[in-house]
Amino acid sequence: MKKLIITAFSLLLSLSVFSKGYSPGDKAIDFKLKNIDDKIVSLSNYDQAKGFIVIFTCNHCPYSVAYEDRIIALDKKYKTKGYPVIAISSNDAEAYPSDSFEKMKERSAEKGFTFPYLYDESQEIGKAYGATRTPHAFVLQKKGSELFVRYIGAIDDNTQNASAVKEKHIENAVNNLLEGKTVKVDFTKAIGCSIKWK
Amino acid sequence: MKKHYIFFLFILFSLGNITFAQEVKELNFKELKPYLNKNTDTVYVVNFWATWCKPCIEELPHFLQTAEELKQEKVKFLFVSLDFASHKTSRLIPFMKKHHVYEEVVLLNDPDGNSWIDLVNKDWSGGIPATIIYKKEDRAFHEGQLSYDELYTKIQSKL
Numbered sequence: 001m002k003k004l005i006i007t008a009f010s011l012l013l014s015l016s017v018f019s020k021g022y023s024p025g026d027k028a029i030d031f032k033l034k035n036i037d038d039k040i041v042s043l044s045n046y047d048q049a050k051g052f053i054v055i056f057t058c059n060h061c062p063y064s065v066a067y068e069d070r071i072i073a074l075d076k077k078y079k080t081k082g083y084p085v086i087a088i089s090s091n092d093a094e095a096y097p098s099d100s101f102e103k104m105k106e107r108s109a110e111k112g113f114t115f116p117y118l119y120d121e122s123q124e125i126g127k128a129y130g131a132t133r134t135p136h137a138f139v140l141q142k143k144g145s146e147l148f149v150r151y152i153g154a155i156d157d158n159t160q161n162a163s164a165v166k167e168k169h170i171e172n173a174v175n176n177l178l179e180g181k182t183v184k185v186d187f188t189k190a191i192g193c194s195i196k197w198k
Numbered sequence: 199m200k201k202h203y204i205f206f207l208f209i210l211f212s213l214g215n216i217t218f219a220q221e222v223k224e225l226n227f228k229e230l231k232p233y234l235n236k237n238t239d240t241v242y243v244v245n246f247w248a249t250w251c252k253p254c255i256e257e258l259p260h261f262l263q264t265a266e267e268l269k270q271e272k273v274k275f276l277f278v279s280l281d282f283a284s285h286k287t288s289r290l291i292p293f294m295k296k297h298h299v300y301e302e303v304v305l306l307n308d309p310d311g312n313s314w315i316d317l318v319n320k321d322w323s324g325g326i327p328a329t330i331i332y333k334k335e336d337r338a339f340h341e342g343q344l345s346y347d348e349l350y351t352k353i354q355s356k357l
Binding site: 060061062066095096132133153154157158159160161164166188189190191192193194195196 | 248250251252253280282283284309310311312313315316322323324325326327342
């Protein structure tokens with residue numbers, strides 16, 4: 001009986017952790033997810049990285065599509081500085097056939113993604129991070145073998161028009177980290193496509 | 199000649215009607231805000247949606263059905279589209295025609311969501327659909343899909 005209560009309690013606890021997701025300052029988990037080249041990618045593979053720009057995105061969402069070129073530019077700019085982009089799709093491919101693993105491969109090839117585009121088929125990583133919409137970005141800082149969340153939110157402040165952007169939220173956050181400063185704006189909200197959970 | 203004249207008038211009249219039905223105002227958040235804070239004894243149902251948003255499209259019939267059933271009551275529906283402004287005539291208006299959306303639709307063209315999402319509701323993460331149902335200060339907010347029953351009950355409780 002006692003065991004049952006403990007199990008029920010820990011289940012409840014893990015559920016509440018899942019539904020909440022991360023806040024800036026939280027420790028983030030690493031993952032092992034399948035990339036569009038069929039290889040498994042884990043953040044622990046990146047010895048030289050100082051951190052990561054993890055972006056939950058997908059194929060079908062116009063808000064994600066509007067950001068594709070900007071995500072490529074982010075990767076090009078910050079990969080060499082130690083902050084590569086890691087894109088993840090957690091969307092339910094049954095609800096959105098255009099978000100299937102095969103379609104992810106196609107889109108990556110079409111656009112020439114310079115970063116991994118991982119398929120979170122079990123949706124565990126999206127839930128653990130607290131991703132709710134696409135695109136939804138998390139900047140992680142590596143300290144030893146641990147990862148800390150330093151920024152959560154929008155890529156910048158203008159979804160529709162890249163040339164009208166005033167605040168580049170991710171760039172600002174990563175620049176702060178590269179300068180050894182605390183991130184000034186560590187949380188923003190944005191409109192996006194709700195991630196469809198199974 | 200007279201016949202032609204009448205025919206011309208008829209065309210003008212029907213054209214006028216069509217344009218009227220399809221009019222979609224483009225607003226920034228400052229312009230939208232008064233719609234979210236009306237102080238009358240009407241219940242306002244404000245739904246944030248977009249034509250590309252599958253769960254929004256799935257719940258839309260519940261809204262249209264409720265609007266039809268409650269048309270004698272003091273209930274007003276407003277659909278706030280988050281489609282890109284550049285898709286207004288190519289996607290939004292054709293969609294409204296196809297799905298017989300006769301309620302008021304406005305397009306919120308204010309691309310810095312972070313500046314206004316909290317002003318709609320602090321609990322909103324930014325995912326759509328999201329719906330506000332309010333009468334004066336009595337406000338309810340819901341992020342995610344609403345079933346017909348949920349929507350109907352929420353509105354009824356404020357009538």
